[in-house]
Amino acid sequence: MKGDRVEIVVDAGDTTRAYEVVASRAGRRVETAVRRGVVEVSEVTRSGSVVRTARFMATRVLALVEHPVPRAEESETAGERPLRDDPRS
Numbered sequence: 001m002k003g004d005r006v007e008i009v010v011d012a013g014d015t016t017r018a019y020e021v022v023a024s025r026a027g028r029r030v031e032t033a034v035r036r037g038v039v040e041v042s043e044v045t046r047s048g049s050v051v052r053t054a055r056f057m058a059t060r061v062l063a064l065v066e067h068p069v070p071r072a073e074e075s076e077t078a079g080e081r082p083l084r085d086d087p088r089s
Helices: none
Strands: 005-011 016-022 029-035 038-044 050-057 061-067
Touching (some): 005 029, 005 050, 016 050, 038 061
8 A cells, every 4th residue: 555665674794774665656565575585575566566676685684674554444434534525515
């Protein structure tokens, strides 16, 4: 969902570096995967197409933090705002 982000902190020898992958548009999400010693963080569209990917060696990754956007439950938002204006009023 737009606004979801994953923060990756990597050991760069004498210092650390922080990277961020963000779902930049509506309908996109951020997925993480660890495969064969590589951590992949990808921004993916609704249809499953990968927009961009960040890859890091798993042995160098110090922290991987997911920051999801708070989602309101349907029951909480049902009475707050109508989906469209009533043409009779």
